[in-house]
Amino acid sequence: MKKQQGLIHNKIEIVDDRNDVVWAMDVDYKLTAFNSSFKALVEKLGFDNIVSGIDLKEIYASGRFFNPCDRGCQRALDRYATTSKHTFESNGSVVVHEFSFQPFMNSSGEVVGCCIWQKDISQEVDNNHRILESERKYREAQEVANVGHWSWDMKEDKIIWSNQLFRIFEKAPDKFEATFEALLNAIHPDDRDLYKNDVELSIAENRMHDIIHRIVLADGKIRYVHQKGRAYYDEHGKPFRMSGTTQDVTKDILSNQQIMEQNHELQNFVRIISHNLRGPISNVLMLSRIYEWGKDEMNDDIVKKIEHTTEALDQTIKDLHLSLSLKSADKEKFREVYLKDVMKDIDGLLADEISKYKATINTDFTKVDLVFGAKSYVVNIFYNLILNAINYAKEDVPAIISIKTEETVDAISIKFTDNGIGMELTPEKERKIFDMYGRLSGATEGKGFGLYLVKTQVEAMDGKIEVESEKGLGSTFTITFPNTTKT
Structure with a gap:
């Protein structure tokens, strides 16, 4: 018996440097071994002279902390090892403790006592709650966006789908085995080769897999999905996994x-x-x-x-x-348009107005000297914006118009800045002046069709136009086009 108690005591001493509370008792609920955390806890509850041999029943009945011990110790003495979790309030915070009750037996198989190990698992529980909450929010986000995620193990040819993906394809998780071949069979026959080629190219070229295709549901209905993904490679450069997302875009299409x-x-x-x-x-x-x-x-x-x-x-x-002809522009006929050539045409078209109103046009095409589009469109854009600057000049103040280009990795821009009368610009007014027959003001003649044509022609060349203006200081029209020279 003493040998058995010594073994228990040695095991408890091993964890003495931890914050876990560990102790042991015999079948008569007499304390046989304990660590320093147990002693500190019991002394905090008002008990002194904590030594082996004291009766634990009074301690077990003294506070909420020891409430689980009566039942747990009894089951351990009945040869059942048990583990239970209990929630307490400590210093205004809720904590969770895990109690483990292990029976000790002698060489004859007779239970001679039990060991109790308690540890604070509040942080672990909190982390689990956070993970569960994140997973819940992620599932909700997938459901709202109607997008699911997937992961394809290429070696085993197994695809793991999220629940939302099963809903998109209307497949039962317990009946449908997701493999590449099974996925191909769900894709519309006319889209399969296109889909397969895109997957193979994305793996071979290590680029993003990005494609919209149709799927056929069990009842024959068609859905459109937008699939994006990327392959992952081992240390030898061989692809072993691919993962991504699939979104139902049927309504948008x-x-x-x-x-x-x-x-x-x-x-x-x-x-x-x-x-x-x-x-x-x-x-x-x-x-x-x-x-x-x-x-x-x-x-x-x-x-x-x-x-x-x-x-x-x-x-x-x-x-x-x-307007209709501009919206149906043939982009196959777009070419490089040099801005200096455009200005030569403008000098001829607006020669009379520039001379009559003593307007000055300053150009700086050092950053970008060309755009990609239709020259007739670009000429018309320059023509209308410059003519507007001349028409909306201050009384007895000749128009000074600055045209400057800028460039970023993704875009190029052309800024038309003048010293005209300007205007009080609100978002509604900014939208309205680009409408068909919109007007900057009623102070000049004209139908207001020019800026509508400018906007239409800019958009026909995949660009956008914005305006900034301040009354009495002038206006700046900024046209932005994709930077095709960087692709």
């Missing part, structure tokens, strides 16, 4: 298709209406030209109003045709 169909129908409608109106408009304009003016003042006034209205309608139809 179908919405875009519907918008394209509606735009196509609208374009056809405009073409049909304008074609049907051109004949009557031409006839009305012809009649106004053969009308005998001067015989009746009232009739002259009526015919003049009819003529002006008809001409305005005719110009509106021409503007619509021009």
